[in-house]
Amino acid sequence: MKRSVAALVCLAACAVWLGQGAPGAGAVAKRPMTFADLMAMKRVSDPQISPSGKWVLFSVTEVSLEKNSKVNHLWVVPLNLEPMSQKRDMGHPDVYGERQVTSNTGESFGRFSPDGKFVLLTMKDQVYRMPWNEAAGTLGEAVQVTHVAGGADGAIWSPDSKRLLFVADVYPECSEHADWSAEDACDQAKDDAAAANPVKAQLFTGLLYRHWDHFTGLKRSHVLVVNADGSGVRDLTPRSAVGDAETPTFSLGGPLGYAWAPDSHEIAYVTNLDPVPAASTNNDVFTLRLDEAGAEAVKVSTSLGSDDGPQYSPDGKWLAFRSQKRAGYESDRFRLMLFDRSRKITSEVELTLKDYSEPGRPKEIGLDRWVDEFTWVGDSHHILFVAGDRGDAPIYETNITGDDLHRWGKARGEWSEVSDVLLHGRTAVVGTLVHADHPAEIVVADPLRMDDSVRTFSVDLSHSGPAEETAPPPFEPLVRSHLNDEIMSQLDLSPLASYWFTGAEGIKVQGFIVKPPNFDPSKKYPVKFLIHGGPQGAWGDAWSYRWNAELMAASGYVVVMVNPRGSTGYGQAFIDGVNGDWGGKAYVDLMKVLDAAEQQFPFIDKDRECALGASYGGFMANWILTHTNRFKCIVTHDGMYNPAAAYGDTEEMWFNEWEFRRGPVTGAAKWDPEPAQPWRYASLPAEQDPFRKWSPA
Numbered sequence: 001m002k003r004s005v006a007a008l009v010c011l012a013a014c015a016v017w018l019g020q021g022a023p024g025a026g027a028v029a030k031r032p033m034t035f036a037d038l039m040a041m042k043r044v045s046d047p048q049i050s051p052s053g054k055w056v057l058f059s060v061t062e063v064s065l066e067k068n069s070k071v072n073h074l075w076v077v078p079l080n081l082e083p084m085s086q087k088r089d090m091g092h093p094d095v096y097g098e099r100q101v102t103s104n105t106g107e108s109f110g111r112f113s114p115d116g117k118f119v120l121l122t123m124k125d126q127v128y129r130m131p132w133n134e135a136a137g138t139l140g141e142a143v144q145v146t147h148v149a150g151g152a153d154g155a156i157w158s159p160d161s162k163r164l165l166f167v168a169d170v171y172p173e174c175s176e177h178a179d180w181s182a183e184d185a186c187d188q189a190k191d192d193a194a195a196a197n198p199v200k201a202q203l204f205t206g207l208l209y210r211h212w213d214h215f216t217g218l219k220r221s222h223v224l225v226v227n228a229d230g231s232g233v234r235d236l237t238p239r240s241a242v243g244d245a246e247t248p249t250f251s252l253g254g255p256l257g258y259a260w261a262p263d264s265h266e267i268a269y270v271t272n273l274d275p276v277p278a279a280s281t282n283n284d285v286f287t288l289r290l291d292e293a294g295a296e297a298v299k300v301s302t303s304l305g306s307d308d309g310p311q312y313s314p315d316g317k318w319l320a321f322r323s324q325k326r327a328g329y330e331s332d333r334f335r336l337m338l339f340d341r342s343r344k345i346t347s348e349v350e351l352t353l354k355d356y357s358e359p360g361r362p363k364e365i366g367l368d369r370w371v372d373e374f375t376w377v378g379d380s381h382h383i384l385f386v387a388g389d390r391g392d393a394p395i396y397e398t399n400i401t402g403d404d405l406h407r408w409g410k411a412r413g414e415w416s417e418v419s420d421v422l423l424h425g426r427t428a429v430v431g432t433l434v435h436a437d438h439p440a441e442i443v444v445a446d447p448l449r450m451d452d453s454v455r456t457f458s459v460d461l462s463h464s465g466p467a468e469e470t471a472p473p474p475f476e477p478l479v480r481s482h483l484n485d486e487i488m489s490q491l492d493l494s495p496l497a498s499y500w501f502t503g504a505e506g507i508k509v510q511g512f513i514v515k516p517p518n519f520d521p522s523k524k525y526p527v528k529f530l531i532h533g534g535p536q537g538a539w540g541d542a543w544s545y546r547w548n549a550e551l552m553a554a555s556g557y558v559v560v561m562v563n564p565r566g567s568t569g570y571g572q573a574f575i576d577g578v579n580g581d582w583g584g585k586a587y588v589d590l591m592k593v594l595d596a597a598e599q600q601f602p603f604i605d606k607d608r609e610c611a612l613g614a615s616y617g618g619f620m621a622n623w624i625l626t627h628t629n630r631f632k633c634i635v636t637h638d639g640m641y642n643p644a645a646a647y648g649d650t651e652e653m654w655f656n657e658w659e660f661r662r663g664p665v666t667g668a669a670k671w672d673p674e675p676a677q678p679w680r681y682a683s684l685p686a687e688q689d690p691f692r693k694w695s696p697a
Contacts, residue, residue: 030492032517032554037491038545039063042483044440046109046417047430051116053421055079055137056430056442059108060100060483074102074110074121076137077442077480079421079430098481101139102130109154115161118228125151127166129228145230149188150219154256157228158264164226165236165258165267167248169219175238180224183235190218207278210651211250221246223258223269225290236288237269241297247271249283255309255373261316265291268300268310268319279653279675281306281330285321285339300339302346305332309373315380317341318400322371323348328654328675331536333572334370336385338400349383349402354453367396367405368571375419384429386415388569390510391498391540395429397447408450410475414542416440420447433477434543436496436514437550439484445477492517493550496541501596503564503589507574511593512539513601514549514559525558526608529594529631533615535566535578535586535659547614558604560597564589566616580663580671582616582643582694583623590620591628607632614638622696644678644691660690 043061050057056079061072077098102110104123111120112132119132119139126147131140146152148168155166174186202217210216222242226233237247248257248270257270268287274280283306289295301307305324312319319339324332336349354362372393374385385396394409395418411433418431421444429447432440494515503509516525530547532539539549539561553559563570564586566578578586598606610633613621618639625634640646647656657675662668667688674680681689 030517031490033491033493033551034554035551036065037487038548038551039065040487041439041545043545044442044481044483045432047419047432047442048110048112049079049419049421049430050112050132050134051114052134053079053423054134056480057101057110057112057119058442058481059110071106072108073100074107074119074139075100075481075483078137079423079444079480098483099137101137104142111156113157113161113228114159117161120145120155120157120164122153122155125153127152127155127164127226145228146226146233147230148224148233149184149191152224156256156258156260158260159262160264162228162264163232164228165260166224166226167221167258168224170222170235171218172220172239172244175222175235176240180233180235184233207276207653208250208651212252216246220244221248221250223247223267225267236267236290237271237297242271243273245271245273245277249277249308251308255322257308257310259310259312261287261312261319262314263316265289268312268321269297270308270310276653278651279328279657281324281328281654283308285310285319287319300344300346301337305329307337311374311376313376313380314378317380320374320376320383322374329658330652330654331534331568331575333368333575334372336371336374336383336398336402349398349400351396351398351402351405353405353407368573370568373416373418377420378422384418384420386418388414388538388540390569391496391512391538391563392569393540393542395431395447395450406447406451406453408445408447409452410450411443411445411477412474412541414540434541436512436541436543437493438488439543439545441479441484442481443477443479445475450475450477491550494519494553496549499597499600501593501600503592504585507565507577507589509565509589509593510563510570511597512549512561512563513597514553514561515603516553516556516558519603521603523603524605525556525603526605527610528552528557528559529590529609529611530559530561531590531611531613531617531620532561532563532567533613533617534568535582535616536568536575537616538563538567538569540569552612558601560594560604562590562593564593579659580661580676580690581665582619582659582690583627583696584665584694587620587623587627590624591630606630610635612637616640619696623694626696641695642697643695647678647691660694662688662690666690666693 046059048057055076057076059072060075061070063070075098107121107123109122116134119130121128127145128142129145130142150169152166152168155164170187171190174183177183222235222237224235249272259268266289270283270285272283274282284299285301285307286297286299288297303323303325304327307321307323310321321337322334323337326332339346351367352364353367355365369387369389372386374383376383382397382399386393392412393414395415396407398405413433413435415431415433420429428444430444433443434440497513499511500508549559566586598604609631611621611624611631612635614637618636621634621636622639622641643660650656660676661672663671678691686692
């Protein structure tokens with residue numbers, strides 16, 4: 001992104017920011033949020049900018065408690081930089097411009113064709129194409145593109161708008177057919193036989209046999225290509241190329257595992273060809289030329305850890321992807337890599353940030369944060385990425401050498417699904433943004449006005465005291481979608497507040513607090529002490545439809561949340577601090593920072609505290625139950641209580657084999673280079689066996 005871009009017109013004063021309701025609306029009596037309110041909110045995601053930059057197509061999921069259902073439809077909103085109407089008629093929700101454009105039984109994954117003529121979407125378990133009217137922002141009659149026996153999803157256009165990549169679940173043995181019609185007929189025959197068989201029991205002889213909440217069965221995901229008119233289907237990842245592997249590799253909320261090259265004749269995809277994928281995180285990036293006879297996939301990643309999220313630069317010179325160094329460690333730092341397509345060389349983008357924490361010439365320090373997601377800027381010389389950082393998830397921009405790194409952190413909260421667009425000659429960034437007190441909306445912002453990379457200091461020349469940093473003023477992006485304004489205007493929600501204190505071994509640890517509705521600082525309130533999962537996760541200024549801090553506070557509680565050792569957003573060493581030490585430093589961090597909250601906030605009633613956690617938080621709730629009596633109640637959900645037993649029922653062996661390795665915490669001189677397995681440590685004293693040392697049971 002060129003630094004000469006003029007700053008956008010100041011629009012924040014005209015914008016309705018998250019949680020403020022509509023401009024000009026009359027005062028509404030606020031009330032606490034209920035579970036029904038949370039479920040009534042429309043869930044906004046997946047913004048896609050039209051090729052002209054005039055529109056944003058996005059997904060909206062609506063939940064019905066009565067029908068016990070979730071239905072997704074596609075909406076559009078104009079992408080402009082004009083202030084919205086100062087008056088909103090709640091009976092006409094399109095006064096702001098957003099409107100629903102699909103209304104079948106459920107539509108998702110909308111994608112504009114690069115030529116601007118069509119939109120792809122998934123509907124009825126197949127890929128459909130709909131004509132797009134750029135002037136009116138409307139869709140025409142849907143035409144089915146795929147007719148795959150087991151369904152199709154995730155279609156993306158080739159840059160020339162002539163072909164589509166998509167994903168389908170197939171039987172690996174059926175992919176040995178050279179012709180797609182024979183492969184699809186084979187899949188259909190096997191599906192029909194399974195449906196007709198009165199025996200529904202399944203026999204699994206190896207891992208991975210399930211992914212979290214569903215069984216994989218005998219099928220595997222493959223990447224396929226089809227012409228835009230539905231002809232010429234081809235399985236690009238048959239058994240002869242990937243064996244029994246899933247392609248792309250299963251990812252829970254991770255980046256897309258396949259991409260087109262700008263010439264429309266090459267693709268990149270992600271798969272794991274290790275013989276025991278349940279014990280391996282070694283996902284690799286491969287490229288494949290589509291129109292060259294006999295072409296075979298070429299591996300371009302070199303790490304023993306996971307590589308994913310391939311994206312070609314617009315000029316075709318580079319292929320970028322995320323990478324982790326350490327084999328078997330799913331929570332290693334996600335780095336940004338570049339593959340030089342002409343020189344066939346892969347290298348890391350060494351992200352360097354200038355540290356202005358002290359007056360004088362800034363120091364250059366490496367950015368020790370995960371690259372959560374990224375996207376190319378149109379000039380092919382810059383990349384935007386999002387990285388969790390101390391309770392926020394700001395946008396960063398870097399050049400391809402990594403030495404011109406900017407942090408766009410003045411717009412607080414958690415950004416995601418970010419891209420850049422040129423609007424009327426001015427560069428803007430578009431994405432979704434959430435806060436702890438507001439769900440996601442589509443926003444557009446001036447990146448230069450969000451830049452907080454350079455900081456200012458004030459010096460009192462009459463005294464010899466230290467220079468004081470001047471806090472940069474916050475920046476409010478322009479909100480383009482307002483689907484939850486009406487319900488949000490009714491709710492009494494408190495913003496997230498942050499505090500820091502000293503945890504185990506003298507390390508600074510961050511905590512957060514959310515106050516209850518109708519808060520009175522002179523009163524004493526009971527506490528809900530939330531413990532996040534992972535353990536490599538984090539609380540922050542973000543919205544959740546599961547463990548929602550505002551809903552937890554709504555019943556009259558102060559909510560306290562702490563990011564102990566193992567949490568993301570504080571550097572990789574802080575994350576690694578929980579490895580092999582599940583009930584150690586993290587437990588001390590939690591207790592010390594809760595102690596600090598009790599001292600710092602006089603409205604906390606320390607005699608009425610409840611600890612609640614899920615997953616790793618559930619483990620920690622179990623650990624707390626057996627190590628302290630300070631809590632009046634404990635809620636544990638999906639928490640490990642016997643690590644040795646849990647090793648025997650997990651479908652992801654790599655997790656336990658890394659997290660419970662022996663190290664200095666359990667008396668070893670150095671970290672065990674071999675995978676942690678209960679029988680390898682069984683002859684040791686319990687204090688030297690992480691499976692038993694950290695067992696709440």
